[in-house]
Amino acid sequence: MDLTCESLGDIVGLMRKQVSAEADRDTAGTLAVAFSLWQCWTLVLACAAAASGQTGTWAALTSMRPVSALVVGGDGVVHGATPGGVLSYDPGSLTYSRFTRVDGLAGNRVLSVSLDPSGDLWFGTDGAGLSRFRPSASRFDPPVRAFDGLRINVLVPLKDRLFIGTDVGISVFLPASGRVKETYRQLGGFPRDTEVRALALHNGRLWAATTEGVARAELGLANLQDPDSWVSSGVMGNASSLLVLEDTLYCGGGRAVWRHDDAQGRWRTDGRVGRVDGLGTFGRTPALAAVVSGGLMVRAGAGSWDERVPSVGLRVASRGQEELWLGTDLGLAAIGASAPPTIRDTPFNHFFDIELGSSGELWVASMPSDKEGKPEGMYRFDGEGWDVHGRSQGLPSNFAVAVARDLEERIWVGTWERGIGVLGHDGVWRRLDQTTPC
Numbered sequence: 001m002d003l004t005c006e007s008l009g010d011i012v013g014l015m016r017k018q019v020s021a022e023a024d025r026d027t028a029g030t031l032a033v034a035f036s037l038w039q040c041w042t043l044v045l046a047c048a049a050a051a052s053g054q055t056g057t058w059a060a061l062t063s064m065r066p067v068s069a070l071v072v073g074g075d076g077v078v079h080g081a082t083p084g085g086v087l088s089y090d091p092g093s094l095t096y097s098r099f100t101r102v103d104g105l106a107g108n109r110v111l112s113v114s115l116d117p118s119g120d121l122w123f124g125t126d127g128a129g130l131s132r133f134r135p136s137a138s139r140f141d142p143p144v145r146a147f148d149g150l151r152i153n154v155l156v157p158l159k160d161r162l163f164i165g166t167d168v169g170i171s172v173f174l175p176a177s178g179r180v181k182e183t184y185r186q187l188g189g190f191p192r193d194t195e196v197r198a199l200a201l202h203n204g205r206l207w208a209a210t211t212e213g214v215a216r217a218e219l220g221l222a223n224l225q226d227p228d229s230w231v232s233s234g235v236m237g238n239a240s241s242l243l244v245l246e247d248t249l250y251c252g253g254g255r256a257v258w259r260h261d262d263a264q265g266r267w268r269t270d271g272r273v274g275r276v277d278g279l280g281t282f283g284r285t286p287a288l289a290a291v292v293s294g295g296l297m298v299r300a301g302a303g304s305w306d307e308r309v310p311s312v313g314l315r316v317a318s319r320g321q322e323e324l325w326l327g328t329d330l331g332l333a334a335i336g337a338s339a340p341p342t343i344r345d346t347p348f349n350h351f352f353d354i355e356l357g358s359s360g361e362l363w364v365a366s367m368p369s370d371k372e373g374k375p376e377g378m379y380r381f382d383g384e385g386w387d388v389h390g391r392s393q394g395l396p397s398n399f400a401v402a403v404a405r406d407l408e409e410r411i412w413v414g415t416w417e418r419g420i421g422v423l424g425h426d427g428v429w430r431r432l433d434q435t436t437p438c
Helices: 005-015
Strands: 045-048 058-061 069-072 078-082 085-090 095-099 110-115 121-134 144-158 161-166 169-174 179-184 196-202 205-210 213-218 230-233 241-245 248-252 257-261 266-271 276-282 287-292 295-301 304-309 314-317 324-328 331-335 351-356 362-366 378-381 386-389 400-405 411-415 420-423 429-432
Touching: 069 110, 069 324, 078 121, 078 331, 085 110, 085 331, 121 161, 144 169, 161 196, 169 196, 196 241, 196 248, 205 241, 205 248, 241 276, 248 276, 248 287, 266 295, 276 324, 287 314, 295 314, 351 400, 362 400, 362 411
Parallel strands: 110 144, 144 196, 276 314
Antiparallel strands: 045 058, 069 078, 078 085, 078 110, 085 095, 110 121, 121 144, 144 161, 161 169, 169 179, 196 205, 205 213, 213 230, 241 248, 248 257, 257 266, 276 287, 287 295, 295 304, 314 324, 324 331, 351 362, 362 378, 378 386, 400 411, 411 420, 420 429
């Protein structure tokens, strides 16, 4: 059958298929096999593993890129926080493990990760609560729902408690009882409910990097809920990170790396490198590294920094290991260790429509939110990983909103303002629009 207006008319009905599905705030963990064309917010593909004989078992297919926070366990396994769950990489076996809501994670949009003294892993999510993973038992505890609706940006354990930085301040969580002891919502002179992006413990004080600057308080004080217990400084602007190296506290600020002069009680500029997204350390003699505007800078001396990696989409750097692990827009990378295998994930988790191909492959139409990035077209899952079909592969537009398969096993894709793309048996995309001859 030729691609004409007549055949186009026969297909339009298929292209309009819409199956409603409930979508909660964290739909990256919603198990569903059909989606409304317009309802699906942050998609999660979930499929029953009936083909493997595991009737009733579900597997979530989510994109685990970018990696925005990470920690390295005592066994050398790297655990990354991603918008699609937790991505764990074992350098010894060169293999990945993935954890999502299907496995017991509180939510799939993971923002923070930390390792406590007992070896347990803690994961903070975007609005879906807090999770604890016990490696010794290979299981998650039930999610802590006291933080539902909050962005958990950072987790710092201290003895019997966990300091939790959120978008409204700092909470003290007691794992033994599972309760929140108290919350500090005004840190010195900063506005109430200022977002906390990083925490550090240094010289008997709790330090908080916030969107307004850095605040500190003596841990021995009786009432840290009192704003007067805190000393705040906005000199560094929007602060992303805090790190203690050789008994010196460093801060990543909006335009520079800052160093705290404990003797003088003031912050000093250590390098005007630009916007700092994160701080890390690596090497036998630990060197300080800064993720700056997607690249990597390494401290060569007081106030002196060298560019190690240009701007390539870096997000976060590890701490405390000889090698340096990096979270990137595309997954994980390393300096001083073998490069991890590339993960074939989709760029985003916002999926509008799905269709099964003739060979069992899965086709997905995706449109990310404006905050996440630009559309990249169609995604195709072959059972092991995803491929992208966009304009560079012949699709009429990267704005793909609907997909269907016709009786001749061709894939039809509806786009915004660029007509319909049809993938023929020859693997070539063809375009149909109002100018196509009938």
